[in-house]
Amino acid sequence: MLNEIDLGRTDLNLLTLFEVVLKEGHVGRAAQRLNLSPSAVSHGLGRLRKLLNDPVFLRTPKGVVPTARALELAGPVAEILARVRNVISTAEPFDAAKSSRRFIIGAPDGVSSVFMPPLLALLHKRAPGIDIGLQQLLPPQGGRQIERAWEPLFDELDAGAIDIAIAPVDSAPARFVAETAYDEDFVAVMRSRHPFAARATLERFCTMRHLVVSMTGDPHGFVDDTLEKLGLSRRIALTVPNFAMGLATLSETDLIAAMPRRYVAMYARRFGLVSRELPFPLRSFSIRAVAPRVAMMDAGLAWMFALIREATERERSVRRRQTD
Structure with a gap:
């Protein structure tokens, strides 16, 4: 327990070491961040293990992972260090105009x-x-x-x-x-003169070929959840990993997509795209x-x-x- 420890004999720099190793998940990268040698970091971790009576970090082929005890301590240690930094920073207040953070x-x-x-x-x-x-x-x-x-x-x-x-x-x-x-909702996006733009009905929406933005390639999204509740479905012909690629693809194909209204308002016109209200209620x-x-x-x-x-x-x- 902390009240049983002589803090005068405890190196509180070990808390900073703990924080950096936790963030980096790697002794070598932590050493670079701290301007220390890897052996110095390893030695510090050894002292930390004795202090906390826990392995703290376990080695893996890709670095280190925190133990359950380390994860429990992550929040309290972060709070302690934040308070210390806040106390120190009062001597030199943050100046955005001069900061290089x-x-x-x-x-x-x-x-x-x-x-x-x-x-x-x-x-x-x-x-x-x-x-x-x-x-x-x-x-x-x-x-x-x-x-x-x-x-x-x-x-x-x-x-x-x-x-x-x-x-x-x-x-x-x-x-x-x-x-x-801000609050956001979705609209249907397509190339100019797309057939759906002329008549944006629910039936036509479901018969169109759709593009979905999905970094993982998972074609099922919240639009599909909503359609399922209506007893409907759509065909996802293509998934792309980001919205910019989605806009570029829509401009060259007959695919349509549901995208965030604000994003579409800012960027769709550059790709010659138009938007229409979705023909069914969708949550914001x-x-x-x-x-x-x-x-x-x-x-x-x-x-x-x-x-x-x-x-x-x-x-x-x-x-x-x-x-x-």
Whole structure:
């Protein structure tokens, strides 16, 4: 127990070592991040094992994996380190205009393509030294329950693999901050002068050949769930791994696709595509920005979270003016 340990004899740098090894999943990469030798990291892990009375990390052919005890400690250790960093940062407040930090944002490509242009414009004006790493988030293969399709992103946030996630999340555990960035629904997209564009009926929708965006190649999606409830089905003639490829393919074929309305409004015209309302009711989605509450104690991350909110509000305002 902590109250039985003489902290004066405990190297608290081991907590930082624990955090980095957990993120990297590899001793060599952790050593590079910490500017240490692999042997120094291995020695530190040995001391950590004695301190915690647990193997902590188990070796595999591809690196190391945390034990169950290590996973239990991940949250408390992250909170401790965040509080320490917050205390230290008060001596030197975060200044976005001078910062050279890099933030990792995770999002599906149909979402990132909406918020990134206004976000980059704001960064260019206010924080030219800040960089963004964009990581594509994907639902698990075969994950057909919409309500749980994006749950793996919480593990990514807990592990520190991404700083902020922006995705169609219905709800988030209490340990996360979640704010609605915007609401999204879907429209049917097709090339100009496509037969479906002239008469967008439910019967014709079901007889058309469809394209589905699916990184895993799984052709079944929430549109199919809705059609099944109506006793209907459609033919998925092609799956593609991202929305950009989907638009390019639609422009050269007679395929049609259901895609996010905001994404279509921003990019479909470039490919000579048109959109129509879907001929059946389909649920809408709340796109939420999510970050660990403990991480929000970091002034820099809290600033980025607020900037994402502003970027999505700007995109919403531009879109409203275009439709008025």
